[in-house]
Amino acid sequence: MAVSTETDECLLDRLCLGDEQAFVTLVERYRPSMLRIAAAYVPGPAVAEEVVQDTWLAVLRGAGRFEGRSSVRTWLFRILVNRARSVGARERRSVPLGTDLAPAVDQSRFDAAGNWRVPPAHWHDQVDDRLMAERIAGRIKSAIMDLPARQREVVTLRDIEGLRSDEVCGVLDISEANQRVLLHRGRSRLRQVIESEFGRA
Amino acid sequence: MRIRIRLARRDLVCRQAVELVTGYLEDSLSRGAKRRFEAHLAVCPHCTEYLAQLRATIALAGRIGPEDLTPPMRADFIALYRRWQADEAGPSA
Numbered sequence: 660m661a662v663s664t665e666t667d668e669c670l671l672d673r674l675c676l677g678d679e680q681a682f683v684t685l686v687e688r689y690r691p692s693m694l695r696i697a698a699a700y701v702p703g704p705a706v707a708e709e710v711v712q713d714t715w716l717a718v719l720r721g722a723g724r725f726e727g728r729s730s731v732r733t734w735l736f737r738i739l740v741n742r743a744r745s746v747g748a749r750e751r752r753s754v755p756l757g758t759d760l761a762p763a764v765d766q767s768r769f770d771a772a773g774n775w776r777v778p779p780a781h782w783h784d785q786v787d788d789r790l791m792a793e794r795i796a797g798r799i800k801s802a803i804m805d806l807p808a809r810q811r812e813v814v815t816l817r818d819i820e821g822l823r824s825d826e827v828c829g830v831l832d833i834s835e836a837n838q839r840v841l842l843h844r845g846r847s848r849l850r851q852v853i854e855s856e857f858g859r860a
Numbered sequence: 861m862r863i864r865i866r867l868a869r870r871d872l873v874c875r876q877a878v879e880l881v882t883g884y885l886e887d888s889l890s891r892g893a894k895r896r897f898e899a900h901l902a903v904c905p906h907c908t909e910y911l912a913q914l915r916a917t918i919a920l921a922g923r924i925g926p927e928d929l930t931p932p933m934r935a936d937f938i939a940l941y942r943r944w945q946a947d948e949a950g951p952s953a
Contacts, residue, residue, distance in 0.1 A: 663926075674941075677945065679938055679941045679942070682937065682938075682941045683929065683934060683937055683938065683941075686929065686937050687926045687927060687928060687929055688926040689926075690927070690929070691924075691926070691927050712936075712940070715937065715940060716940060716944065719940070719941065719944040720944070762875075762878075762879065763878045763879055763881070764875075764878050764910075766875070769873075769874060769875045772873060773873030773874060773875035773876065774873055774874045774875075775874045775906045775907075778906035778909070779906060779909050779910050779913055781909055782909075782912070782913055782916060792920060792923060795920050796920060796923050796924050799917075799920055799921055799924065800924060803921070814921065818918050818921035818922055819921055819922065819924050821922065824886065835888075839882060839883065839886055839888060842882055842886075843879070843881070843882035843883075846882060846914060846917055846918065847878075847881075847882075847914075849917050849921065850913050850914055850917045853913075853916075853917055853920070854913070858913075
């Protein structure tokens, strides 16, 4: 996979100057996360694809007017979320902002006093091994899709795309505290998945 | 005696510590909570491991990168781009 290291801002400039490869690179960079997020609002992958396609058209139309007040990726995701929400409302599917209050760790792993009864086994350096990391990354992708919609959005924006918490709050229009709860649940769940599949020595 | 009881109540147990991990990583804990969390880590190798696992989880998610488009998708997006360019150059521009 050829990973372009060009900045988003640079790609956006080139796209405005007629460079279609710059557009394709930007699409490749953000489309997977956009699909994950769109799917939080609309029924079915086909509609999510449509929303993402529409978003890219809106991005092209707005590219010349982008003023750089936020980062390009924050701007992209805000366009996406706005579109996904209006389509989602039209499709009469709204996802409640429920915050699934499952604890971070299965409670049976603690004793009555609240200390570890079944402590986490040390993750060996194999987790850092490149091939292993690729396998785990594949598993994490599917685990992220299985997260409740709101957790999926926050984890995607924070941990895959690397947005700051204030950017995520701006894109999703949620409070810092809410963002943190969703992030906590989402990350804790991903850790559980990695532990149950790869964590045993 | 009274002081010891109060200290004991302020000590975290593991079940509480794991719920503070995100707040700790986000640097959003109160000073007291942060101090108790760090004091707990200092004596608890399991929660230290747990924190390391959360950090590893975040790092692994961060390695999910861009994905190449399939040739038909690439063609679709190039077509979208060319239509946009034609519109820009057209009468509505």
